[in-house]
Amino acid sequence: MQIDGETKIVAILGDPIAQAKSPQLFNALFERHAVGAVLIPLHVPSLRLGAVLDGLRNIVNLAGVVVTVPHKFAAAAHAADLSDSARQTGGVNCLRREADGTWSGGMFDGTGFVRGLLACGHSVRGKSVLLVGTGGAGTAVAHALVDAGAVSIDLYDADPGSLARVEDALRSRQSTTSIRRGVASAQSTHDLIVNATPCGMRAGDPSPIDLTGAAQQAVVADLIMKPEQTPLLNAAKASGLTVHPGRHLLECSVEAMAAFLRLMA
Missing domain, CATH: 3.40.50.720 (NAD(P)-binding Rossmann-like Domain)
Structure with a gap:
């Protein structure tokens, strides 16, 4: 997988994060379909989630974040817009960064x-x-x-x-x-x-x-x-x-x- 200045970044946020299988599956998917993107794991303690999301929303080439344990409910509060499933459950497992820097949340679990x-x-x-x-x-x-x-x-x-x-x-x-x-x-x-x-x-x-x-x-x-x-x-x-x-x-x-x-x- 080639990473360059045009690569879109996706992060997965969790605490702990060592158990996450998303990097392997997403990066294999991106490579299989020649998508110029990469997913990286970030270990984010619960008390720092808000600060991390506030920082990430300013990164223009960030496509979004995948959200795992224990952040799914807390992350939903940072979304300006929620999908029907996210609104129904009150949590998100994916946040998309919009062009204006706001988050849109979805739930796919x-x-x-x-x-x-x-x-x-x-x-x-x-x-x-x-x-x-x-x-x-x-x-x-x-x-x-x-x-x-x-x-x-x-x-x-x-x-x-x-x-x-x-x-x-x-x-x-x-x-x-x-x-x-x-x-x-x-x-x-x-x-x-x-x-x-x-x-x-x-x-x-x-x-x-x-x-x-x-x-x-x-x-x-x-x-x-x-x-x-x-x-x-x-x-x-x-x-x-x-x-x-x-x-x-x-x-x-x-x-x-x-x-x-x-x-x-």
Whole structure:
């Protein structure tokens, strides 16, 4: 990949950032389609996010930024305009720099997750889901599951405020999906079991969901990108369950995000 004075810059902001898979996937996409752009990782602590975004918006050849843990909700507050999905979830995972230096925000986690499931032959329509974690990605996934026709979603989060926020937002949509409070324990009625927490990212983390009661036909998904084989997925494999790693979400989001950044058609 050649980098010169005409190269468009994209940054991914996170804390931590070592787990990010976006640089490999985006840069491979840019090279494959001969796009004159490069994505670089930036480790940005939460208290410095505003200062970093204020600085980056002044860089004329910056196309935008990808946003990861834990900045998705906070970054949305810096956007002058939000896509429908970003407005719905209250968070962003992509900010596009406009010509006047303002940010426009988009959220692709939810649609990327559902597309990843479908690409692997796992339908969502009519299925019962356990979703553990209601942060930025979890919220986006919850809304996308409703859009995709899930019959029910059992929600759990250790933070009662976050749980109530997502529960209220989903119920206010008045969809046919049943929204219930659950526990971090799979039931035989769950067709899809999803970890949307960061538990499993660090060495020594336990499995965030008890799979003892899971049905044998259940699909167990984890949004964590690194490590690819998380404690949850290892426990699922040991129980003979179908696993769905986090990389599928990003792989099914990168082209849409590149288009949002106006780097591809």
